[in-house]
Amino acid sequence: MEGFAALYIFMLAAFTGYEVISRVPVILHTPLMSGSNFVHGVVLVGAMVALGEADPHDPLQLAIGFGAVLLGAANAAGGYVVTERMLGMFKAGGQKGGAK
Amino acid sequence: MSARILISASYFVVAILFILGLKSMSSPVSARKGIVWAGAGMLIATLVTFLSPGMQNFALMVIALAIGGGIAWWGGKVVKMTDMPQMVAIYNGMGGGAAALIAAMEFARGEMHGSVVAALATLGALIGAVSFSGSVIAFTKLQGLMKRAHRLPGQNLWNIGVAAFTVLVGAGMVASGEPAPLQILVFFALALALGVIITLPIGGADMPVVISLYNALTGLAVGFEGYVLGNPALIIAGIVVGAAGSLLTQLMAKAMNRPLTNIIFSPITGEAQAGGSQIAGSMKEVTGLDAAAMMRYAQKVIVVPGYGMAVAQAQHKVWEMAELLEAEGVEVKFAIHPVAGRMPGHMNVLLAEAGVPYDKIFDMEEINAEFEQADVALVIGANDVVNPAARTAKSSPIYGMPILNADRARNVICVKRGKGAGYSGIENALFYGENTRMLYGSAQKAIAEVIAHIKELSA
Numbered sequence: 001m002e003g004f005a006a007l008y009i010f011m012l013a014a015f016t017g018y019e020v021i022s023r024v025p026v027i028l029h030t031p032l033m034s035g036s037n038f039v040h041g042v043v044l045v046g047a048m049v050a051l052g053e054a055d056p057h058d059p060l061q062l063a064i065g066f067g068a069v070l071l072g073a074a075n076a077a078g079g080y081v082v083t084e085r086m087l088g089m090f091k092a093g094g095q096k097g098g099a100k
Numbered sequence: 101m102s103a104r105i106l107i108s109a110s111y112f113v114v115a116i117l118f119i120l121g122l123k124s125m126s127s128p129v130s131a132r133k134g135i136v137w138a139g140a141g142m143l144i145a146t147l148v149t150f151l152s153p154g155m156q157n158f159a160l161m162v163i164a165l166a167i168g169g170g171i172a173w174w175g176g177k178v179v180k181m182t183d184m185p186q187m188v189a190i191y192n193g194m195g196g197g198a199a200a201l202i203a204a205m206e207f208a209r210g211e212m213h214g215s216v217v218a219a220l221a222t223l224g225a226l227i228g229a230v231s232f233s234g235s236v237i238a239f240t241k242l243q244g245l246m247k248r249a250h251r252l253p254g255q256n257l258w259n260i261g262v263a264a265f266t267v268l269v270g271a272g273m274v275a276s277g278e279p280a281p282l283q284i285l286v287f288f289a290l291a292l293a294l295g296v297i298i299t300l301p302i303g304g305a306d307m308p309v310v311i312s313l314y315n316a317l318t319g320l321a322v323g324f325e326g327y328v329l330g331n332p333a334l335i336i337a338g339i340v341v342g343a344a345g346s347l348l349t350q351l352m353a354k355a356m357n358r359p360l361t362n363i364i365f366s367p368i369t370g371e372a373q374a375g376g377s378q379i380a381g382s383m384k385e386v387t388g389l390d391a392a393a394m395m396r397y398a399q400k401v402i403v404v405p406g407y408g409m410a411v412a413q414a415q416h417k418v419w420e421m422a423e424l425l426e427a428e429g430v431e432v433k434f435a436i437h438p439v440a441g442r443m444p445g446h447m448n449v450l451l452a453e454a455g456v457p458y459d460k461i462f463d464m465e466e467i468n469a470e471f472e473q474a475d476v477a478l479v480i481g482a483n484d485v486v487n488p489a490a491r492t493a494k495s496s497p498i499y500g501m502p503i504l505n506a507d508r509a510r511n512v513i514c515v516k517r518g519k520g521a522g523y524s525g526i527e528n529a530l531f532y533g534e535n536t537r538m539l540y541g542s543a544q545k546a547i548a549e550v551i552a553h554i555k556e557l558s559a
Contacts, residue, residue, distance in 0.1 A: 002383070003216065004329055006335070007139060009287070009332065009335055009336065009339075010225060010323070010339055011324070013335065013336045013338075013340050014229070014339050014340075014341035014342070014343040015343070016119060016340050016343070017319075017339065017340035017341060017342065017343030017344035017347075017547065018120075018343045018346075018347055019239060020119065020122045020123050020126065020340070020344060020345065021122070021155070021344040021347050021348060022347065022415075023126060024125075024126040024278070025126075025127075025442060026127070026445055026448075026463055026483060027128065027436075027440055027444035027445045027448040027449075027520075028125065028126065028131060028445055028526040029108075029190075029348060029351070029462075029554075030184065030185075030441075030443040030445035030446045030448075031125065031131060031445065031447055031449070032125050032126065032344075032445075032536070033188060033311070033312055033315055033345070033348055033443060034184070034349065035121070035125045035134065035135055035138065035316075035366045036122060036315060036340075036341045036344050036345055036348075037188050037191055037192045037195070037315050037341075038135070038138060038139075039118050039121070039122060039138055039319075039340070039341050040142075040195050040315075040318050040319045040322045040337060040338055040341040041142060041191075041195055041200070041336050042114070042118070042142060042145055042322065042333055042334055042337040042338075043195050043198045043199050043318075043322045043325070043338070044142075044145075044146060044165075044198070044332065045145045045146065045149045045202065045331065045333060045334060046198075046202050046244075046322070046325050046326060046329050046331055046334050046469075047198045047202060048146070048149045048155075048161055048165075049149065049155070049331065050150060050202045050205040050206075050329070050331055051157055051160065051161050051164070051205075052149075052152060052154070052155030052156055052161065052498050053154070053155070053205075053209070054156070054157055054205065054209070056156055056157055058208075058447065059211045059499070060208055061205060061208050061209065062157065062160060063523075064201050064204050064205045064208060065157065065160070065201075065205055066160055066164050067197075067198075067201050068197075068201035068205065069160075069161055069164035069165060069168065069198075069260075070164045070167060070168035070200055071168060071194040071195070071197045071201065072168070072194070072195065072198035073165045073167075073168030073169035074168040074169065074171065074172035074191060074194045075172070075174065075191050075192070075194045076142055076146075076169065076172075076192075077168070077169035077170070077172040077173040077176070078172030078175060078176045078187070078194075078372070079172065079178055079188075079191050079192075079393075080138075080139050080142065080176075081137045081172070081173050081176030082176045082184060082188060082191065084132075084135050084136075084139070085177075085181075085280070085450050086126070086133055086135075086181075086184065086246065087131045087132045087175070088556075089181075089449050089452040089453050092412035092556065096318075098521035099495075
């Protein structure tokens with residue numbers, strides 16, 4: 001990617017992140033932290049590319065790639081489940097919360 | 101060729117879904133929808149990546165996906181609501197570890213084109229590795245596997261020294277263009293050690309801020325590795341989370357009145373207070389019956405729940421008690437400190453789980469003025485967040501932290517397991533107050549007793 005184009009993306013993404021979260025009520029801070037934790041689980045995609053490009057005859061590369069995909073998948077899957085469960089507690093508009 | 105276009109277009113959609121998802125999560129009404137959108141984005145991103153040209157090792161990839169995803173999915177399903185913070189910490193650490201491993205792969209393949217790429221890969225690796233080992237320590241602490249905060253002699257010098265040395269080795273790697281395996285190994289060992297020594301001395305009370313900080317750091321690491329791989333989905337998601345996480349960390353640190361630099365460089369430890377001034381007065385006990393009577397005949401009761409209540413799984417009992425009181429015409433409100441529980445908003449989740457409606461739960465700013473009109477403030481398992489020493493005692497480690505004014509209620513009832521100091525090891529002046537009565541016992545049992553007595557009184 002072109003150096004300056006990437007720099008622009010960095011800058012705009014940073015402002016977006018700041019703006020998106022700036023009006024969040026305190027009650028949603030924990031789910032939101034969990035939600036943003038899930039979003040950076042997209043590292044899984046990078047891990048898959050890394051493993052996909054690894055030399056199939058080099059055990060070290062395969063081990064590194066395997067570990068990366070393993071961890072990335074855990075970040076994405078775990079982050080989703082945990083966030084979804086927390087947000088499931090918030091029933092919109094209703095008088096009662098989400099007791100099961 | 102068309103696969104490339106499909107992939108690029110998909111990543112574009114994915115980036116939009118992530119941002120819209122995060123945006124939706126900023127309101128309780130649409131929050132649920134937000135995570136579903138982000139989840140759909142993740143699914144698309146994962147699936148189209150299989151189509152990337154020149155990919156190999158699919159069998160290994162599927163196995164890793166199944167194991168990592170499966171275990172984490174199961175772990176997330178079974179974890180108790182009270183243990184959420186450490187779960188977020190550990191999943192976040194794994195993301196950091198994955199980012200560090202991506203950089204390791206690029207080094208192992210020896211395909212760094214240009215010093216900017218190498219520098220960002222190294223920086224991402226450093227941040228990711230620190231986030232990984234730091235989050236693992238945070239997890240073990242919150243899970244109760246490691247009870248005490250450990251401080252090295254000259255801790256700050258160690259932190260700075262190891263950090264500087266790691267950066268030096270990293271710079272050497274970037275400069276050499278083709279670093280030796282030993283150099284890479286030393287670099288990762290140092291980065292992991294750095295995360296450990298930074299996190300070890302930090303006490304449990306500061307942990308939420310630290311988890312949030314590592315969350316932001318992982319985001320940055322992911323963004324940097326995204327640049328290395330030329331993958332815009334990683335760049336955008338990573339940097340957005342990095343920025344959002346930094347803001348969230350600041351908000352949390354502000355709520356605790358603990359600047360980030362203090363948390364990392366002078367963590368609160370119980371010892372800081374040892375030898376300090378003793379608190380005058382004594383703790384006065386109250387029976388379950390008296391406590392029940394005080395609340396049954398009150399006009400207004402404000403409940404201040406803390407993490408102790410959640411650990412005792414007493415939130416359902418507390419809500420049952422509140423409903424009983426309301427049936428008798430008592431006004432009951434719940435007051436939540438910004439850092440009640442272990443992360444901002446954690447207590448709201450726990451109360452929501454017990455079925456407490458939104459409109460009974462109030463933030464600190466909303467309710468602090470009302471304590472003076474309250475007949476009873478019922479403090480359950482909360483400690484530092486109601487400690488008046490934060491207002492007055494300059495020597496106290498929590499001096500300056502905004503607190504709930506429970507001590508200004510006409511009567512204060514504190515439910516507490518025993519006489520010891522709380523989670524952070526700081527003595528609480530509230531317990532010794534003129535108008536404070538202590539109700540000893542586990543929150544679960546104490547409240548059950550109060551409920552029984554309220555029923556008797558109303559019969």
